[in-house]
Amino acid sequence: MIDLYHWPTPNGHKITIFLEEAGIDYRIHSVDIGKGEQFRPDFLAVSPNNRIPAIVDHAPADGGKPVSLFESGAILLYLAEKSGLFLPKDLRGRTEVLQWLFWQVGGLGPMAGQNGHFNIYAPEKIPYAMDRYTRETARLYGVMNTRLADREYLAGEYSIADMASYPWIVPHERHKQKIGDFPHLKRWFETIAARPAVTKVYAAVEPSYSKPLTDEERRVLFGQGSAPSPA
Ligand SMILES: N[C@@H](CCC(=O)N[C@@H](CS)C(=O)NCC(=O)O)C(=O)O
Known part of the structure; x- marks a missing residue:
């Protein structure tokens, strides 16, 4: 089982597409980045860059303790190696x-x-x-x-x-x-x-950017400085 920390943005969709394509079981934890949920300590413990997506894999290939990972490219590479899918071996x-x-x-x-x-x-x-x-x-x-x-x-x-x-x-x-x-x-x-997995991902949830941002969402997203929180 993969815990996926997600919000319906392009970087979030990359990972839901992979998980749907690969048929891997996952559980979505919504991180509403307009409300500042990316600054919660439990999320920062997984994603110290306060950005989605992030994952926790509870059944890593080495049989050890759960693996947590942030950065969409690193996650895609990890999942491809874990599943043996969508990344050639040669x-x-x-x-x-x-x-x-x-x-x-x-x-x-x-x-x-x-x-x-x-x-x-x-x-x-x-x-x-x-x-x-x-x-x-x-x-x-x-x-x-x-x-x-x-x-x-x-x-x-x-x-x-x-x-x-x-x-x-x-x-x-x-x-x-x-x-x-x-x-x-x-x-x-x-x-x-037209791929079924992709259609499913986009049918499940509207991209977050479909709605204009409120002033508060702007403050949260664009008011960040050196501390992991908005100004
Ligand atoms: N390089 C990162 C970028 C991730 C990223 O920018 N995520 C955005 C949503 S698409 C986010 O979480 N923003 C929250 C914020 O700006 O506080 C990746 O590829 O995972």
Whole structure:
């Protein structure tokens, strides 16, 4: 059994997609990040970065005490190794998947995140920042589109690299991208959207970003400084 600390955001969806695809039993612990539940000591003990997702695996492969883990990329890698699924075992296949997984967690996620921040959430409209992150998101979409021109998935078979990237393409309109401008990415996006596990994840809960933030949620999310709590 996996305890999943979750909120319905792109990084949260990566893990529910994996668990549904792999058919692994899990229990969701909702962490309402707009209400500040990410600062609760019991959650910080699992995720000291006060971010979802995080997991606790009560039946780790070494038979030892439970393993707790934060960072979506590390969680996907852990679960893939645990289950033997969605990550090739051969050197080259594995390296290729990890390369695209790291590309997502170090590039697509943070850049699209800043895109959303400056285009949607920022109280002041700062044209330089909006333009910078809209262009950078477009560049990353272009990289994916080129990569997908001659293959079905980002790296070999459907893998944790695709599961990490898909939830960050779902909000393409919010991120001011026209998916039709990226035909290979669009084909990939539609293929993954039609997978039963993915449909189930998105049918179960509306993404948290579907609703505008309240002033209090803004304070909690964007007022954080060096202490693990909002200002
Ligand atoms: N690098 C982290 C990013 C996780 C992240 O940013 N999570 C957001 C939701 S998508 C969060 O928990 N935010 C809470 C906060 O900002 O306090 C990962 O890939 O897991």
